[in-house]
Amino acid sequence: MNTAPNAPLRQVTVIRPATPRLDTANLATGYLFQVRWENRVNALRHCIDQLVTHHDMPEATAELAALQAYAAIEGTNHTARIDVDATTSDLVVLRTEGGRPVAFTTADLLRLLQRARDEGAAIVIAQDRRRPVVLEH
Template identity: 60%
Template sequence: MATISQLRPKFSIPQLDATNIATAQLFRDRWHNRVTALGNCIDHLVNDHGMPEHAAESAALQAYAEIESVNQKARIDVDATTSHLVVLRSGDGRSTAFTVSDLLRLLDRARQEGGAAVIEHSSRQPVVLEH
C-alpha cells in the first residue's frame, strides 16, 4: 500500500506573485492619475510586502503597462528591441523605431512642456509621462 504525503501544509495560503499584487493595487487606485496610482502601488509593494524599492518599481510599472495596453493592438516587439532600440509595432504590423537618443529627446520635450512627472520625489525616480 502506498503512503500519501501532503504536498503543502494543511492551512497554507497560496502566495501571489509581485505582478498580481501590483495589478490588484493598481485596480484599487484606477481612478487616480498615473503618478498617484504608481506611487501608491510602489509604496504598497515596499511597505506591505517587503519588496526592495527597485523591484517594486519594476513590478508596478510593468503591471501598469499591461493594464493600459489591454485593448491596444500596437505592441512593443521584444524580439526586435535591444538595450539601445525600442521597436513599436502598430496594429497592422508596421514598425516604428525609437533609439535611446529619440527617447531622451521625447523625455526632454515632455519635461519642457510639464508632461514628465516624478513618482518618488526623494529619489527623483522613476519618471513617467503624464497624458
C-alpha cells in the same frame, strides 16, 4: 487508523502552502485593479508604497513591478505592441495596429523625454529619490 502502541507514526506532507504567495506582477496588477486613481503618477506612487510596505518588497523591485503592471493594464485595449524580439538595448521597436515597425533609438526616446520635461509632463513619482519618472498625459 492503526492505534496500536508500537505502530509507526505517519508524516503528513503539505502539498501546497496554506496561504498561496502571489508573485510581484500579480500583487501589483491586483492592487492597481482594486484602486482607481485619477492619474498614473498617483497610481504608481501608491502601488509602489503598497508593495514596499505591505509585502516587504525592495523598492527597486516594487518600482519595476508597478511600472510593468500599469503598462500591461494600459495596453489591454491597444493593438499596438512593443516587439520584444526586435527590441535591443539601443532600440525599441513598436508594432502599430497593422504590424508596421516604428523604431525608437535611445536618442529618440531622450528627445521625447526632454520634450515632456519642457512641457511639464515628465513627472517624478518619488521626489525624495528622484525616481522613477513617467510621462503624464
